[in-house]
């Protein structure tokens with residue numbers, strides 16, 4: 326599969342990309358973030374409607390930007406799970422129809438494999454084995470990547486995703502959506518040690534994450550302070566909360582490295598854009614003499630280039646084997 | 656030839672027609688779990704219909720049911736139609752699902768001067784409906800079944816109403832003065848041949864490439880309504 330058209334609609338970004346080997350010839354993302362901001366979070370029905378409006382122009386833009394057309398594409402790849410089912414269905418119906426009407430193979434991709442596979446892309450592609458920490462509004466995942474075509478989940482969140490926790494904290498502090506960048510901006514002027522947050526570390530040495538306790542602690546802190554003092558202390562609250570989230574992420578990464586044998590780490594997902602997380606992960610990897618691949622920002626947030634990258638190492642289904650293929654929420 | 660399909664109601668319907676003659680017509684009910692099976696069934700049925708008609712080269716127009724009906728159903732059908740259009744460079748025309756249902760009621764079954772009304776189950780105790788008084792179906796409305804006659808603007812004495820919504824709310828709709836065919840009457844089941852038929856009547860001029868067809872949701876997302884309510888209070 327030399328040239329792949331990849332499609333991603335699992336959440337609130339409508340994405341298409343053209344891949345040639347480990348190089349993205351184009352990577353088009355039409356973000357719905359501003360649309361959903363007015364609801365204070367992602368509304369599935371709104372997202373599905375928007376995907377339907379955007380998907381074909383986004384695909385046209387990806388083909389054109391990639392200097393190609395559908396006839397010169399060897400396969401169509403698409404995210405089939407996990408995600409918002411109504412949103413996934415727009416991408417899957419579109420991808421299946423494009424492939425079937427031209428007799429091309431279809432490559433179904435797991436969205437999380439996509440985030441892992443973002444590390445395989447240029448510039449400076451990373452080859453397995455490596456540890457991948459994927460942190461976003463939808464996922465918090467520590468994955469052991471030993472081959473291109475698969476990954477093993479070493480740890481994941483038991484409740485909220487890290488980005489989701491940041492979103493909720495931002496809403497609680499009246500900082501808007503998406504929460505990650507808003508918390509980071511506010512935290513810059515705050516003292517991260519001013520409000521002690523609970524440390525969620527299981528004694529058994531597990532690698533799973535938990536952020537609901539942090540959220541509860543913040544709810545209590547805000548309740549104790551009252552609206553006026555919360556506003557006064559907002560920077561300190563944001564800094565303390567961000568410190569606790571990043572602290573837990575890096576602590577679990579440290580634990581995973583302690584288990585040994587890893588020579589490289591990939592940091593990806595939307596929250597990987599967080600400066601504090603990047604700084605702490607960089608320090609940890611330097612201390613351990615491990616290579617750290619910071620996935621570039623445009624490949625960190627949801628995008629279709631990463632789906633195409635995973636597709637290069639997944640099993641294509643020849644026409645017409647995929648006609649009944651369905652999307653799955655999980 | 657025209658390829659027509661609709662997944663706005665609980666069934667998946669696909670047909671191919673050539674100059675007014677139906678070449679093939681298929682439909683599939685909900686899956687064993689009772690949920691609409693369009694995501695799994697639609698493309699395979701389209702693929703078989705197109706191959707049976709001699710391949711994509713023979714298909715000059717795609718006609719798609721644009722609702723009103725199930726939001727997910729509309730998106731599956733319309734994203735499929737748009738992608739087929741994008742891949743094959745063929746124009747698409749959108750047909751109201753309610754109009755196709757109205758057109759499925761045989762004219763000779765309607766009392767002289769009586770209208771034909773297509774009724775889709777809109778959930779939440781409501782229906783989507785449109786009346787054809789002999790000049791094609793009008794714009795669909797959304798209403799409670801017992802308010803069907805007024806919602807459609809009255810003057811519907813002797814009208815026949817058909818569709819999954821007419822079957823589901825038979826007693827209210829009959830009490831409102833409409834005749835409803837027996838449950839198993841084919842008129843109550845959306846026919847993709849009617850989608851093709853209405854598309855043929857509209858003529859090639861109505862079909863567009865690139866496709867511009869959009870769903871007729873008839874309802875805004877709940878979140879939007881809640882947001883407005885919150886802002887008012």
Ligand SMILES: [Zn+2]
Nearest residue numbers: 436461463627
């Ligand atoms: Zn993601």
